[in-house]
Amino acid sequence: MAKIEKSIEIEAPVEEVWPVVHWDRVTEWMDFIKNAEYTSEKHHEKGATAHVISEVAGQETEFDTEYTDYVENERKSWRTTGGDMTAFGEVSVEPTEEGTKVNLSMDYELPYSILGKIMDKLKVSKEMEKEYETALEKLKDMLEQ
Template sequence: MSMIKKAVDVDVPVRTAYNQWTQFETFPDFMEGVEEVRQLDDRHNHWTTKIGGVRREFDTEIVDQLPDDRITWRTTTGDTSQKGTVRFERIDDMHTRVELAMEVEPSGATEMAADMTGMLDRRVQGDMKRFKQYIERRGGESGEWRGRITPGNSDTI
């Protein structure tokens, strides 16, 4: 598995950055290669991606979510294996550091080559920069979900 860690400082309050990140269906607006994210319920999303001409569909489950702090996920179906956490750190009232750490298991020759050449790393860095532009241009979030998901608990609080 490859570990990718990237961070970006955004010029919005922590609540705004976090709230926007909970709007998974907007990810295609700033994530390269993500064609669609359908939110199935509070914990589960279905993804359709197309990267390097390879189309993949997979499901993810949020395993830990604490408002204004973190969202942790893992894949549950499909031939893509990944897990990760995005953290939100208040810098001051109008600035937030968004830190993404994810482990990806490349599958297939195209993904392995992309990983070995640093393409996956650069793609994630680009996605983080595009998130910064997206949220700063909007000036506010397009929605929010403020629920709490705890590890090992299938219920939301």
Template structure:
């Protein structure tokens, strides 16, 4: 399993950065290779991706979500294995640090090769840069401020 940890500072208030990140169905607008995200309910999303000519579909479950602080998820179905967390930290009234940590288990030769070449790491960096551009452009399509707590007491956020 590979761990990727990247951060970007965005020039928007904390609540705006957090609110926009909760709009999962907007992810294809700034995440390369993400074709579609369908929010099934407050905890679950269905993803369709096309990366390096490989199409994948999988489901994720949000296991911990605290407004203006963090969102932690894991895959629960499909043909990929990952877990991750995005954290939001107020820098000042108009700047927020967004830090994304992901544990990804590459499957198949193409994905293992991409991981060995650092392509997953670069993809995450690019996605964060595009999120910065997207959220700073004035796009704010909503926000979900609910709290999701881990159901399993042994489950800890990243």
């Protein structure tokens, strides 16, 4: 599995940052997420499910997710439960002197076995790294206005 880990410090309190990092707001700052909708009645708690459509390096991917851990104003972890890829991710926020540190991480494996691994090494992992960096900068700009 490939791994991405990115962080940024935002000059805004945790209580302002946390609501924006959920699936129902993620398209506002993650340009590669084309659509994300909760598919369960519960949204912001362990067990909540969502359907996500993303596009990275010209490759559209659809997958279903489930929150495997959820601590309000602290962290949420998710895993894919179906779709085009296998992935595990986490978003965490922590208060700092200046505001909030946001941490994003994702372990993922593209489909198509050997071909997927070659594509990942050649193009996708670099694009994902860039997309995560751009998303965090956009989140920072959005919350510091």
